[in-house]
Amino acid sequence: GENVEQHPSTLSVQEGDSAVIKCTYSDSASNYFPWYKQELGKRPQLIIDIRSNVGEKKDQRIAVTLNKTAKHFSLHITETQPEDSAVYFCGVSGGYQKVTFGTGTKLQVIP
Amino acid sequence: KAGVTQTPRYLIKTRGQQVTLSCSPISGHRSVSWYQQTPGQGLQFLFEYFSETQRNKGNFPGRFSGRQFSNSRSEMNVSTLELGDSALYLCASSRELAGVNEQFFGPGTRLTVL
Numbered sequence: 001g002e003n004v005e006q007h008p009s010t011l012s013v014q015e016g017d018s019a020v021i022k023c024t025y026s027d028s029a030s031n032y033f034p035w036y037k038q039e040l041g042k043r044p045q046l047i048i049d050i051r052s053n054v055g056e057k058k059d060q061r062i063a064v065t066l067n068k069t070a071k072h073f074s075l076h077i078t079e080t081q082p083e084d085s086a087v088y089f090c091g092v093s094g095g096y097q098k099v100t101f102g103t104g105t106k107l108q109v110i111p
Numbered sequence: 112k113a114g115v116t117q118t119p120r121y122l123i124k125t126r127g128q129q130v131t132l133s134c135s136p137i138s139g140h141r142s143v144s145w146y147q148q149t150p151g152q153g154l155q156f157l158f159e160y161f162s163e164t165q166r167n168k169g170n171f172p173g174r175f176s177g178r179q180f181s182n183s184r185s186e187m188n189v190s191t192l193e194l195g196d197s198a199l200y201l202c203a204s205s206r207e208l209a210g211v212n213e214q215f216f217g218p219g220t221r222l223t224v225l
Contacts, residue, residue, distance in 0.1 A: 042218075043201065043217060046214070089153065096142075096167055097166075097203075101146075101154040102153065103153040
């Protein structure tokens, strides 16, 4: 089955700095890569996703890059703010709604 | 439009018992997926239902089962509960127009097995 590794497990940055979270996957047939943000005590919410036919996608301060050859993708958050503090999960899917998630990155933005 | 709802929100059971969790998807969403969330393992896929049929299944023992009704509402059942089944159980619904689409998560059911 699909294997997803996510790094780092914890990340602390100063407010205004950038944060980068990386994920690698094993199944070359995977074609959908979502990123979810989960604040403490709340449900995961999609923040950005990318499909295999696209190399990069941006939405304001958030961007995701995908390298299909190397089977890795990354989440980039620029100009971090305290409200960005949360756990971030990367996901990988090869079809339908079966998403394999990484183990999460706890991001702390220090004011 | 109402979001995904799950009932109950909290459950306390003892080992050996069974439990049924319910999930109501967003109106118009036909796909419902279930995930187990634990501090050590993160989010793990249990199964996914679409039009009352199980389309995908994760690597969980047969004690974990589910079903979907004609109105897309879904239930999952865990029999012979073990201490390790203590977790947050999340369901997620998707409209699925073509391929994989955004999943909207419910608030989860916190299951504690004593």
